[in-house]
Amino acid sequence: MKNVCSGRCRFTLVAWATASIALAALAAPSSLSAQEPIKIGHVAALSGGSAQSGEAITRGLSLAIEEINAGGGVLGGRKIELLQRDDESVPPKGVVAARELISKEKVVALFGGIDSPVALATVPVVNKEKVPYMGVWAAGTGITRNGAEPNFVFRVSAVDVLVDVKLLDYANKKFGSIKPGLLLVNNPWGASNETGLLEAAKSNAALHIVGVEKFENADVDMTAQLTRLKEKGADTVIIVGNAAPGAQLMKSRERMGWTVPIVSHWGISGGRFPELAGPTAGDAHFVQTYSFFGKQGTIGERVLAALKKKYPQIKGPEDIFSPVGTANAYDAMHLLAKAITQAGATDGDKIREALENLSGKYEGLIKTYDHPFSKTEHDALGPGDYIMVRYDGEKIVPTQ
């Protein structure tokens, strides 16, 4: 056979081969990226009146991520890396941060924070970009029930419509309330609850809502709103708002010398409510999804021990502020990791499908999850998972 390739030709062939291998390596980085971390974003209030909520969520996420990474990570040994951005409780800032994390950092999924207005503004972005979003605090009904098809928004937290039923029911059973008055923050979260509470009241023959009042986050005196509710004969006040305005509300109530029972959504537990509200902080009974007080299960014991070890300032359950943030985030992160494993990829659509069809049971902190989500149900928790609590000093203790 005739030799068709001279020395120079052989050199060219070798060069081509080398170049094509290099190109192939560039084009398909999968072999190199096996150990590249999987980036998960977290956009929440890390400063301002609800800064504690952001820190609590961070603790839950970090703890779960450490456990997952210690167990070998996901997708063949890839570690999970958390990237955080502060939305300062301002929706446009949250949206900008979410976009930045998605387009620049290429996060695989996003976690949200305490503020429903921020979450509601972020929903269209994640649905358009096809990036799974895990709500771990904000309870606005429209966050998960957003009408998008397919819907990339999931939640391991309370849902306003269901909380609203619980709040009215509790007011009636615990305080014998038949004429509750509503005092709500004047933003989309307040509006979501106004609808929910009025609907809930329709189906509860035992009570009738006598008045609806609004307040702004910066309000310092709420005696006007409280007085109007008092004049209408309110026998309980249902409040929906965050810690700082909630505290001003308790102060106004104290100044009026009005001892009306207060039943609250959980926004007040996202900041230093006992310090800000003063001696009457304990009068507000509010909803939670988890309490570190009382007898803990195996997971509860483990998480508590891990929290104590990682954050030396935590000596016991009384030192865990905003516990729902930590508990919800912990469970949600584990569920997401399971979905990524099941999907076998970091593709948003595949992870969404995996979340909707999660196989096997997961024994979490709040409960044991068995098919927590489906195509139509994107909320993992329901009324059966809610508990009512109040502050006793700095501690959060169950009231039931």
Add this chain to the structure above:
Amino acid sequence: MLTSAVITGLGLGSMYGLLALGFHVTYAVSNTVNFAQGGTMMMGAVLSFTLSVTAGWPLMSAVPVALVACALWSILVERVAVRPFVRRGSNSWLMATVALGIALENVALFTFGRDPRGMPPNYLTSHFVIIGGLKTQYLQLLIPLVGLGLALSLHAFFQHTRQGKALLAVVQNAGAARLMGIDVERITTLAYALSGMLAGVAGILVAPLFTVSSTMGTLFGIKAFAVAILGGIGSAWGVVLAGLIYGVAEALVTACLGSTYTQIVSFSLVIASLTVMPNGLFGRAGVRKV
């Protein structure tokens, strides 16, 4: 309901008045104002909280230290952000003081923390009298008195003392004042220190009623400047009275219409009254010699 609004309004209004008094003092002496006043107020509150709660100092020593710090900070603002520009005949001190205020806020955000804090109860906040069926803390009664008292003493100082007249001479004609042996730079420094202290007093008084945070001064500063203009920035008791009027109006709007309308209505009122009385409610038109 209205009693409560008036009491809250008087308290808030006195805060605006005290801050506006700070604008008045530096304006009267140097024709400049420190737009970092809101930040200085925050500094007074944050420092007194940090020293008394975090460091455990008695309030009696925490408050004077916080006030001195506010005075020193304002002197620094004058040296760095006002004097160099005024010397060149530029108005850029306006932006420079705003910038320093924002810088101070950010420093507080990183050092004091992101969480709003609450002052622990003290004698003035845990004792109260009942007015119109409402518990009114001693502090809420004290605040307007402090505001009016400070305004009256400043008024008396400017009108009836040699030093006060020297201060006013500076603004009329700095050159001539210098020839008369008045140390213009020193007097301007003093005016800034005084304005910083007034802001500090406002911050310390308001801290137990509301929350202490790095952003608490921003809106206060803006409203206080509106109040200073409303009252007529050249009149000491005018700005304090305007502060009280603004505070009460704001609280009444909140009580009657709801807080959604507070800013819209109260700022509209300011604009409307300035249209009718361009020199402010209590100000006089400046005499311009030709």
